[in-house]
Amino acid sequence: MGGRRFGGRRRAAVGVVCGVLAVAVCGVLVVRAVTRAEWWQVRHSVTAVPVAPLADVGPPPGPLATSWQRSAPVHRGPLAGYNSVAFEVAHGQAVLASGGGLDVRDARTGGERWSYRRMGWTMLGWAATGSRLVGYFERDGDRGERMMVGFDALSGAELWRQADETPASVARTTLRWPAGSDAVLTTSGDRRVLYGRSAANGARLWTQRLPAGCRLFEGAAHASDSVETTAVLALDCAKGPSRLIAVRPDTGAVRWTRPLESAEAPEVTVLDGVTLADDGTALRAYRENGHRLAEWGGENVCGDAICPAVVAGGRLVVAYRPNGARRGERRLEAVETASGQAAWRRDAPAYAALAAAGGRIYALRPRLSGALLPAGVDVVEPGDGGTRTVAAPFAMDPELDGARPWLAAAGGLLYAAVPTATPRPGGAARLVALRGGSAGPGPAELGGTPAADWPDACALLKRPDLLAARLDPGSARPGGDRIGEQKLPHPVSCTYEAPERDGLPDAPPLTVAPSGGPSEQPSGVPAAPRDSASPDRPGSTSPSASASGGGASGKKSPGRDGDRRTPEPGASGPGTDDDEWGARSLTVTVKWVAPTGQAASALMETLRAVQSQARRRTDIGGDEAYELGPTAGTIAVRVDRYIVVVTAARPPGAASRLARAAAVGLTGGAGRSPEPS
Structure with missing residues (x-):
């Protein structure tokens, strides 16, 4: 009798355990199959439509007209500071990257090609090299759950995933991280080791330990940059000022290292054969071998962002603020990359961005002039600095958050990206593709208007x-x-x-x-209400409401x-x-x-x-x-x-x-x- 009761209790306990295990297994399956399943949280489109590359040429000097435009809303994710929208034009495609993911369009027409988004995740970095794009995502509310995804840039097809490493030195202003020669640069958790990972299949290619006592800056504004053959990163060193290290993306071989004069994170730009770094004490330009090419002194030589610069016709052209200059004063200077000698310099407006194509330099000025509304584009000859100014068919405010003003030229078009305050509440970045417009009866400076x-x-x-x-x-x-x-x-x-x-x-x-x-x-007819509120102003009151009775104090204005009372004497x-x-x-x-x-x-x-x-x-x-x-x-x-x-x-x-x-x-x-x- 007692044995039967004991057997019954044992069967009941086994049943409870089995039930608990079943619930646990079901919970795991639900988490894997539903909560974190790809089929509902990933929005991924691909394309099989081919696209032709764009020629290295911009529009001719003259009036500009809008060919197409798109607006990319700012993604207000959980991490402050990673709310930028950035752009790139390559292989006949325009890439719009933000915390929401990747949106790739035909650069000639603006038509959709492919896109990738993950619900509940934020894209905190992206890299482009060759015909590959790589995005880095973190789950909202859980920075420990991360993912790198590699894509074919032309079709959008997913090539690989990797979940262990993080990008090397993401620029918070553009979300870009260094890449080149079909490799992306990643780092370890303590940011003291640099890795090269294939952009084609995600395999690790090389490992490079950083100098003792130094680590990569984390969350800097723009402390790294790269071109296909060179990646340059700023190092935060425990002893002494920060340093620059230049490596080959394909092998990890160190090209050169240079100490800076400040411990702060510098702003770094890498161009074809030239690296620029602004560490808060001066703007310095380095050749491909690390030798100094030029220097512009001053704490505010670049202001709040890296100085716009391009390399064209064998010359480095930089827009900067002269040391000791008054507010609003800027200068455009060309330096021979072979000799380091200044070729020419001239006073310039506060250019927001520069681009070079087809032997011309295009400079984006936030205002055509001090009083007029549109932005402007200066077409600069790199040989002598000769400039022609044309009106841009848009207004801009470079002080808005969400996108650093950007400029590129290709395929006979000029691409400009500017921040906007709409849509509310986060704002957006407007990408405008400009073509050469019809010549009007008036000058190009006035958009063809006499x-x-x-x-x-x-x-x-x-x-x-x-x-x-x-x-x-x-x-x-x-x-x-x-x-x-x-x-x-x-x-x-x-x-x-x-x-x-x-x-x-x-x-x-x-x-x-x-x-x-x-x-x-x-005379003798009562005046109409002077300024009734607009019906399109929700919650607004008429400015004349307080004026009619003199406001709260009851005093007449x-x-x-x-x-019409006559004022008293005195x-x-x-x-x-x-x-x-x-x-x-x-x-x-x-x-x-x-x-x-x-x-x-x-x-x-x-x-x-x-x-x-x-x-x-x-x-x-x-x-x-x-x-x-x-x-x-x-x-x-x-x-x-x-x-x-x-x-x-x-x-x-x-x-x-x-x-x-x-x-x-x-x-x-x-x-x-x-x-x-």
Whole structure:
């Protein structure tokens, strides 16, 4: 009897154990087959369509037009600082790389070729060499689970995977890590050993132990770079300053090592036969054998990023900030790579990127000029530094996060990548492929628009408009502009000041005409609301709401529409001593005149895209208008092919009212151009 009870308990215990094991096995199978299965977390497309390589030539000097463009959103992953988007053009393909994965497109048309993404993973590095691409991924929330994946760059076919090592010195600004000669460079966990791994099959090719007491920098901005024959990495050494080490990617053989003069991580760029390193004390250029080629001293010689540089026609061309230069001063200098002698140098704008192709150098300038809206491209001759400037069909703000401005030229096209603030919240990088555009009747500096088409900024607002805003029509300060040798015949900007004492005659207040523009209010007719909030501004309130009752304090604002009281003797007028609003001024700027309204609309869209805050206004008039910035003090309005920006910070609503008046001035004075059929 007791034996049967004992046998029953044993069978029950065995059953429980078997049940537990079954549950555990099922859990493991679920984790392997479902939770971490490739079939649902990987999005991978491939292609069998061939693509032809691109010739080493860019567009000719002259007007530029957009051939195609794509936007790559910034991937806001769990690791701060690895939120960049980077690009490369090779083998007839354009590669867009971000934390979200790889997106490869036809470089001629922008059409999709192949892509790779892993849900729940972030791509923290990528390398390109020959016809191979390699991506490095880490699982979100678990940096111990990592994976390298090799791809055929033309088809997107997966070639290999490897899960043990990490990339050698990933550049946080581009997510690139060194590769060349069909090998990628990886490192050990303590970052004291360098490995070469085949980009074709993932096999380890060589091992190189780094100098004693030195290790690779981790998470540096741009402490490594490579070309096919040479990889250069910065070393963080326990004793003394940091060092550079140059190795052959195919064998790991050390080409040269050089000490730097700072312990900080340098910015490193490797070009064809030249290495540049900025360690915070100077920018130094080294030949392929490690001998110093040139040096530019100064703590801020490159600013916040590596100096743009290219090698063309046997010369190293570098854009840098001269030591002791004032803010905004830059210089472009060419150095003979054989002798180290300076061939030429000239003053230059703050170029954001350089590219070389077909015996020409292309330089991206964030602004065509100080007052105008578009970016610009300088086409530079490496022989003598001669430059031709052309307008780019987009606006840019190089200070935005998410993408370092980038430039490349191939196949008769010029590729430019610029950061944008949209889409919210992380922003994106816009890749634009530019081709040679049709030559217009005007100069290439103005996009083919004749200089005579530029309206006079001081003629857009009439005397009643200014008096209604309590501004002095006689205080107009015109501002001209020029691009290279091309000078605009009329002022592109006009600034008005309020008088120091309110001695201006009364003027009819501005109101909104049925067309959406301003009109003079007839005597005895109540004024319309001065600046109602745009219906496209969620959560916004009308700037006139607080003004109508004097705000929370209940005090009236002197000199505003609907408040025409005469100031008491000795009281300050609405000028520099305005009690409530302070000094008042207005600036009207003709930002651009495009060849067609369609081109102006496209440029207006790029202006909106680089603004962290841009709200569409439907009550301004014209063809489209945006309110820019956190307050209602800046309005950009487009009327056909004309783009004008009105800035008036005080009082609230002044910018909107005067932008309506400027829109009417453009409609009546500038005329409208016919669209091409």
